[in-house]
Amino acid sequence: MTVTGNRGLQLEEKLLFEQDSPGHCGVDLPAPAGLPNRLGGLERTRPIGLPGLSEPQVVRHYTRLSQKNYAIDSGLYPLGSCTMKHNPRLNEKLARLPGFADLHPLQPVSTVQGALELIDTLAHWLKALTGLPAVALSPAAGAHGELCGMMTIRAALSARGDARRRILVPESAHGTNPATAAACGYAIDNIPNNPRGRVDLAALKARLDGDVAALMLTNPNTCGLFEDEILEIAAAVHGAGAFFYCDGANFNAIVGRVRPADLGIDALHLNLHKTFSTPHGGGGPGSGPVALAAELAPFAPLPWIVHGAAGRDLVERPEGPAAASIGRLKAFHGQMGMFVRALAYMMSHGADGLRQVAEDAVLNANYLRARLAGTLSQAYPGTCMHEVLFDDRFLKDTGVTTLDLAKALIDEGFHPMTMYFPLVVHGALLIEPTETESKASLDQFADALLALAARARGGDAESLRAAPRLAPRRRLDETAAARKPVLRWRPPAA
Amino acid sequence: MRYLPLTEADRRAMLAAIGVGSIDELFADVPASARRRGLVDLPLAQGELQVERAIAAMAARNLPAGSGPCFLGAGAYRHHVPAAVDHLIQRGEFLTSYTPYQPEIAQGTLQALFEFQTQVALLTGMEVANASLYDGATACAEAVAMAGRVTRRPKAILSGGLHPHYREVCATYARFNGAQLDLRAPQPGADEDLAALVDRDTACVVVQNPDLFGELRDYAGLAEACHAAGALLVVAVAEVVSLGAVRPPGEMGADIVAAEGQSLGNALGFGGPYLGLFATREALVRQMPGRLAGETVDAEGRRGWVLTLATREQHIRRERATSNVCTNSGLCALAFTIHLALLGEAGLRRLALLNHEAAIATAERLAAIPGVAPVGRHFFNEFAVRLPKPAAPAVDRLAERGVLAGVPLSRFYPEFPDLLLVAATETVTPDDIDRLECGLREVLA
Numbered sequence: 001m002t003v004t005g006n007r008g009l010q011l012e013e014k015l016l017f018e019q020d021s022p023g024h025c026g027v028d029l030p031a032p033a034g035l036p037n038r039l040g041g042l043e044r045t046r047p048i049g050l051p052g053l054s055e056p057q058v059v060r061h062y063t064r065l066s067q068k069n070y071a072i073d074s075g076l077y078p079l080g081s082c083t084m085k086h087n088p089r090l091n092e093k094l095a096r097l098p099g100f101a102d103l104h105p106l107q108p109v110s111t112v113q114g115a116l117e118l119i120d121t122l123a124h125w126l127k128a129l130t131g132l133p134a135v136a137l138s139p140a141a142g143a144h145g146e147l148c149g150m151m152t153i154r155a156a157l158s159a160r161g162d163a164r165r166r167i168l169v170p171e172s173a174h175g176t177n178p179a180t181a182a183a184c185g186y187a188i189d190n191i192p193n194n195p196r197g198r199v200d201l202a203a204l205k206a207r208l209d210g211d212v213a214a215l216m217l218t219n220p221n222t223c224g225l226f227e228d229e230i231l232e233i234a235a236a237v238h239g240a241g242a243f244f245y246c247d248g249a250n251f252n253a254i255v256g257r258v259r260p261a262d263l264g265i266d267a268l269h270l271n272l273h274k275t276f277s278t279p280h281g282g283g284g285p286g287s288g289p290v291a292l293a294a295e296l297a298p299f300a301p302l303p304w305i306v307h308g309a310a311g312r313d314l315v316e317r318p319e320g321p322a323a324a325s326i327g328r329l330k331a332f333h334g335q336m337g338m339f340v341r342a343l344a345y346m347m348s349h350g351a352d353g354l355r356q357v358a359e360d361a362v363l364n365a366n367y368l369r370a371r372l373a374g375t376l377s378q379a380y381p382g383t384c385m386h387e388v389l390f391d392d393r394f395l396k397d398t399g400v401t402t403l404d405l406a407k408a409l410i411d412e413g414f415h416p417m418t419m420y421f422p423l424v425v426h427g428a429l430l431i432e433p434t435e436t437e438s439k440a441s442l443d444q445f446a447d448a449l450l451a452l453a454a455r456a457r458g459g460d461a462e463s464l465r466a467a468p469r470l471a472p473r474r475r476l477d478e479t480a481a482a483r484k485p486v487l488r489w490r491p492p493a494a
Numbered sequence: 495m496r497y498l499p500l501t502e503a504d505r506r507a508m509l510a511a512i513g514v515g516s517i518d519e520l521f522a523d524v525p526a527s528a529r530r531r532g533l534v535d536l537p538l539a540q541g542e543l544q545v546e547r548a549i550a551a552m553a554a555r556n557l558p559a560g561s562g563p564c565f566l567g568a569g570a571y572r573h574h575v576p577a578a579v580d581h582l583i584q585r586g587e588f589l590t591s592y593t594p595y596q597p598e599i600a601q602g603t604l605q606a607l608f609e610f611q612t613q614v615a616l617l618t619g620m621e622v623a624n625a626s627l628y629d630g631a632t633a634c635a636e637a638v639a640m641a642g643r644v645t646r647r648p649k650a651i652l653s654g655g656l657h658p659h660y661r662e663v664c665a666t667y668a669r670f671n672g673a674q675l676d677l678r679a680p681q682p683g684a685d686e687d688l689a690a691l692v693d694r695d696t697a698c699v700v701v702q703n704p705d706l707f708g709e710l711r712d713y714a715g716l717a718e719a720c721h722a723a724g725a726l727l728v729v730a731v732a733e734v735v736s737l738g739a740v741r742p743p744g745e746m747g748a749d750i751v752a753a754e755g756q757s758l759g760n761a762l763g764f765g766g767p768y769l770g771l772f773a774t775r776e777a778l779v780r781q782m783p784g785r786l787a788g789e790t791v792d793a794e795g796r797r798g799w800v801l802t803l804a805t806r807e808q809h810i811r812r813e814r815a816t817s818n819v820c821t822n823s824g825l826c827a828l829a830f831t832i833h834l835a836l837l838g839e840a841g842l843r844r845l846a847l848l849n850h851e852a853a854i855a856t857a858e859r860l861a862a863i864p865g866v867a868p869v870g871r872h873f874f875n876e877f878a879v880r881l882p883k884p885a886a887p888a889v890d891r892l893a894e895r896g897v898l899a900g901v902p903l904s905r906f907y908p909e910f911p912d913l914l915l916v917a918a919t920e921t922v923t924p925d926d927i928d929r930l931e932c933g934l935r936e937v938l939a
Binding site: 005013015016017022023024025026027029030031032033035037038039040041042043044045046047048049050051052053055058059061062063065066067068069070071072073074077079082084086087088090092093094096097098099100101102103104105106107108110111112113114115117118121125128129140141142143144146147150151154174175176178179180181182183184185188225226227228230231254256257258259262263273279280281282283284285286287301302316326327328329330331332333334335336337338340343344346347348349350351352353354355356357359360362363364366367369370371383385406407410415416421435436437438439441466468471472473474475476477478480481482485486487488489 | 495496497498499500504505507508509511512513514517519520521522523524525527528529530533534535536537538539540541542545546548549550551552553554555556557558559560561564566568569570572576578580581582583584585586587588589590591592593594595596597598599600601602603605606607608609611612613615616617621622623625626628629630631632639657659660662663665666667669670671672710711712737738739740741742745754761762763764765766767768769779785786787788789790791792793794796798799800802803804805807808809810811812813814815817818819820821822823824825826828832834835836837838839840841842843844845847848850851854855857871872873874889890893898901905920
């Protein structure tokens with residue numbers, strides 16, 4: 001142990017609140033004139049309690065914090081269903097152009113024609129890639145896009161006087177799917193998987209009736225498999241008068257090669273922060289545009305962009321062409337900063353590069369599958385799409401769990417894969433390398449994972465259970481954190 | 495393609511290792527009728543220079559708010575953001591990391607979120623805050639839904655002074671989740687008697703401070719009326735800098751605060767991405783939506799942070815979750831917390847006063863224009879004025895001269911054609927105020 005608690009470049013860093021030097025400020029502001037205030041007696045009378053720091057202290061604080069984070073910039077980040085791919089810096093530069101970053105959302109429309117053109121252009125690309133005729137751009141994230149999609153579906157059903165109450169959701173779905181359907185006022189019916197890791201078509205058909213509003217399906221699904229009976233699924237869903245919603249979280253596997261419209265999909269959200277590389281930022285912001293079939297398009301949320309005599313215009317109220325709109329889903333016009341980044345990404349790749357994205361993403365996942373499948377237990381045999389799913393059969397009787405293996409990967413310098421999801425297999429390990437990894441990087445990861453598996457099967461459970469040892473922190477006590485939540489700093493009792 | 499590291503030789507070697515002859519074999523599960531042979535009808539790949547030119551050309555067709563005087567507000571405010579903020583959030587370790595699911599290698603994000611939660615709780619005067627939601631409007635809709643869960647009552651009363659987009663988002667959500675909304679009509683400058691409307695079916699009353707028209711209000715009496723009837727008071731704050739000068743909602747008795755955090759650290763950005771702030775009382779925390787960072791210890795007893803109370807969330811609870819929210823506004827929250835760390839207690843208070851004084855100076859100059867009448871009396875950095883002519887054409891004519899004079903209220907409510915919302919932040923100069931006054935005098939003459 002060191003005197004400071006630091007370990008070389010791993011620096012211990014106190015909370016901001018523990019570094020307070022009262023009166024200090026990291027921003028130089030002019031002195032107020034001292035005018036009599038017009039706050040009507042509502043001025044703040046008690047201190048807020050914020051700490052005072054100078055700019056160098058603040059810069060050092062956040063620089064040190066940043067060094068405790070793993071990131072796609074520093075290494076392979078194989079979180080299945082999260083699509084952690086390279087984030088091009090050109091996109092950051094363009095999003096910061098004053099012509100986008102310094103636009104107020106309520107400026108006169110005549111002064112934001114370029115912004116509306118960019119949004120329109122992005123919509124054109126998304127329509128071409130999905131084959132669907134309309135795109136709602138305002139949803140702020142994937143789950144928000146799901147909400148948008150389910151609301152348009154419910155509105156379309158209501159408009160035809162068809163009050164259906166149930167949504168079918170496969171057991172392998174992301175948790176957001178059932179949560180969204182519930183938030184939209186629906187009851188959820190879980191559909192089992194078949195032994196091949198796909199939706200059980202017979203079970204689906206047995207549950208389809210006049211009370212089903214929609215099926216929510218992820219394709220490729222969270223087992224990393226393409227739903228090979230998807231045309232039959234779509235026909236069955238449509239035959240029952242229901243809509244077919246697709247969670248597009250895994251669109252990266254098929255972009256440029258398969259158009260969701262050709263699969264019979266009526267609505268699909270796209271996570272711009274996954275397939276189209278806008279940065280994840282430690283948990284957001286995202287952006288979740290929803291592509292819609294013609295039957296759903298009249299119900300798309302506000303605002304709409306329309307073309308008029310004086311250029312593009314915004315429809316911000318449910319009237320005129322947007323009379324049937326479900327209304328507004330967030331303030332203003334959507335995640336503009338993400339739109340700029342996503343369009344720059346798409347234009348950089350072009351139609352040819354995007355197709356190559358899907359091919360390389362699938363190739364990389366299958367290469368890892370081929371390298372690992374002899375040792376790890378693949379959940380469903382055969383090729384996979386952009387991610388490969390293993391279960392924990394290969395750890396049977398070793399005393400080592402999926403969690404232990406994941407934590408040991410941290411010591412090897414990798415971010416772990418998605419663990420214990422999807423729920424349909426035991427001890428799931430879901431690996432999504434993405435197309436922006438080199439073969440050398442994949443080989444290094446596979447070598448490390450195989451060595452760890454060998455250690456587990458060689459009887460060395462002890463060292464794996466103690467991992468990670470080399471990260472900024474050892475395993476953290478999540479049970480204690482939840483039992484007695486400490487959600488903020490408080491000054492120590494005097 | 496510059497972002498794709500595989501070479502043709504790599505691809506061949508990898509296909510061989512997989513044991514397939516071509517990439518098409520890996521797509522064999524796709525029904526033949528849906529397999530596209532050729533390219534989608536879109537332009538081909540372009541270099542960085544070409545993409546930059548094309549997108550910069552679109553940017554050039556806009557008028558940046560900072561290219562001239564800007565008096566726009568109504569839920570989005572133009573403030574100066576210190577250079578250090580954008581530098582720090584662009585560090586790859588923050589920018590390109592995921593949600594901190596592996597806390598041992600995400601302590602940077604988690605500690606920053608814990609500090610963010612503390613700052614938001616202090617600013618709003620509440621006990622606890624979450625790690626952010628999408629924006630102020632969705633935070634408000636989540637607050638209404640949470641009040642319904644807490645009280646098991648159906649009705650929410652929404653003030654006419656609540657931002658129209660917040661009202662509309664609540665209305666969209668309510669149409670599908672079964673909440674009943676009592677949307678009160680907007681009455682610029684007038685007092686609403688919301689306490690009289692609270693009954694046994696009322697889950698919450700939602701108000702805003704300052705309200706849409708800029709008016710500051712004391713909601714302590716309303717809070718008492720709500721609590722006496724078993725209802726919650728939700729206070730929305732669209733301009734978070736106001737909390738540097740104004741008594742916070744927590745001190746007025748609010749149960750939930752739903753705020754827009756854009757003003758600190760985040761650019762106007764044509765409306766997004768922004769960040770929703772969400773704070774409440776400790777007793778209600780298990781009904782709260784969104785992510786939470788919490789303190790704990792590691793296996794060596796060292797302090798650290800994790801995401802906690804996940805049993806509220808969709809990935810555990812699925813259809814019984816408190817909300818479907820998964821992604822938050824992590825990087826926007828980071829920008830917010832860094833800006834606030836730089837300001838500190840003294841800086842935020844001074845910044846708030848500078849905003850207030852800029853608004854006072856602007857209001858006094860506009861009130862001197864014949865026919866222009868102030869609508870309210872007490873405000874922070876934004877106020878409404880009644881013009882002798884329709885506001886929207888006046889604003890358009892001033893925009894032609896490079897002056898962004900404010901938001902015509904008719905953009906939200908056609909029934910108020912002559913009202914103009916004017917915001918003045920620390921970025922407004924005396925010369926800006928001159929140009930606004932002169933310009934308005936001309937277009938109103």
